[in-house]
Amino acid sequence: MNCKWKSKNNTSCNRHIKDGHTCVFHKNNKNKRENILFNHYIKKEKITYFLGFIFEEDFDIKETVNYKYKYLKFEDCTFYKKANFSNFSFERDIEFLNCKFLDETSFCNSDINSNFVMNGNYFNQNIINNKIFKNSDIKGQSFKLIGNSNLPRLDGISFSKETKFTLRDCHYIKSYNYIGKINYTIAEIQAEKIHDDKNIGYYIYYERKYNTINRDDFKSYGEYLISKVLNYVAREFMGYGExxxxxxxxxxxxxxxxxxxxxxxxxxxxxxxxxxxxxxxxxxxxxxxxxxxxxxxxxxxxxxxxxxxxxxxxxxxxxxxxxxxxxxxxxxxxxxxxxxxxxxxxxx
The missing domain is CATH 1.10.287.70 (Helix Hairpins)
Known part of the structure; x- marks a missing residue:
């Protein structure tokens, strides 16, 4: 019998199973033995394309991906517990597409020496203040973060002079405006370093959009109100000049x-x-x-x-x-x- 799991794009798994409807990679509520087999089969098959995998236990890339690979791709995956990509050297291209990170996630102290893509992922709001790329060196040609929900703070990340950093469609609710300002400021600084004129204006717009105007920063309410009105006019009528x-x-x-x-x-x-x-x-x-x-x-x-x-x-x-x-x-x-x-x- 083959695994009955199918992706959103109707891609089938077709792995052979003895009983049940889904293989150990796509099964929810795995028992202890199945979780052991889950990690065992990843290493045995040297999997590089993780499509629809359900990670119910802590995932540590150093312990699991201890084999050579041409690329790593995580698509439609769910990480229920800690996803640890820290202290790892990414020598080949890596992608995270439409994944859900429901617990702590970390890429700290890692070397990313190839192209890196995060597109359409969801992060647990509880980790939005975490610096998930702290002390990581980005040396690949391209580093793309596009359309991610609750993308955590990026301060502490280090880019090479050649890396093109793309930050697009990562939006924040009002209470997390300061994180949006931090992340788009980092993107703006890197764009200026590599003369990425096409994207600088976009980053400046969102960096200013997420720049919260606080009442405590002004001596009088009148000054605060004028600043709010001018900021609204600049944003809505001129797009902050962009x-x-x-x-x-x-x-x-x-x-x-x-x-x-x-x-x-x-x-x-x-x-x-x-x-x-x-x-x-x-x-x-x-x-x-x-x-x-x-x-x-x-x-x-x-x-x-x-x-x-x-x-x-x-x-x-x-x-x-x-x-x-x-x-x-x-x-x-x-x-x-x-x-x-x-x-x-x-x-x-």
Missing amino acids: HLSKFFFYIICIISGFALIYMFIGITTLSGEMIKLDLKNINSYSISQIIKMYIEFWYFSVITFSTVGFGDMIINGIIGKILVCFEVFIGITIQSTWAALIIKRMFR
């Missing part, structure tokens, strides 16, 4: 919003013609007339926002003048910010 397309979109929205307001206030051209949308006689306008009128106001909004001011149109009323002043102030602020962001990117 999402220029988003920033440009909001500029268009601001200009278009003011143009819409100006339609109800009205402007006067140099020829003395007054352009204004009369709400009382709204039914007398055709759609093409409204669109044409809006284009005129959008043009006025653009030259106001950009502080060009050709003088061919003048806003009506005191409310209109206040709005124009407000849009000019916004325009000057945003233009200087835009220029600073472009220059920063050019220098980077």
Whole structure:
């Protein structure tokens, strides 16, 4: 009889078993003898691809993987107890894909001399403060941590000057923002060392996103509130300077919003013609007339926002003048910010 276990992708095990439905590698609630056989068969078969394995006892890679291997791959595995990858020299590529680490996990004091991938894994939230790579030397070409839940702290890790460190889609709840800041700061520093310009902006964004603003850091509540508001604006409207397309979109929205307001206030051209949308006689306008009128106001909004001011149109009323002043102030602020962001990117 063959093992009935199948992976999420319908990959079968097909190991021969005497009784039951699953082999010792994929069985839950193993007895003492089965756990002994579990480790014995790993060593005997010199397994390098651990697909769907259930580790119910402490796992120590030094004791278990004591044979030569071309690669190590752990996929859809569950570690119910301590997973110890410490004090080990990884000389070949290693991958952890969609694994669950439900107890302590450690890669401390290890030498990782090849490509390393952790993708889509889950870590027990109780170990999120542990420095799981403390005193580990990363010397491989690539070190990727992508889409991992509750990824613990990375401080204490050491990278070579050639290693490309990729940290993506590892998110944290509010109470663990400081860990997100630590991890993305480490990624940013390594990216700057190897001139990984493609990813620096991404790391800067998340490093600042997870930078918690605390009330205790400010003398007054007013200063704290202003800092919170400015941080929100910087994050949502400018992506901390890293999402220029988003920033440009909001500029268009601001200009278009003011143009819409100006339609109800009205402007006067140099020829003395007054352009204004009369709400009382709204039914007398055709759609093409409204669109044409809006284009005129959008043009006025653009030259106001950009502080060009050709003088061919003048806003009506005191409310209109206040709005124009407000849009000019916004325009000057945003233009200087835009220029600073472009220059920063050019220098980077």
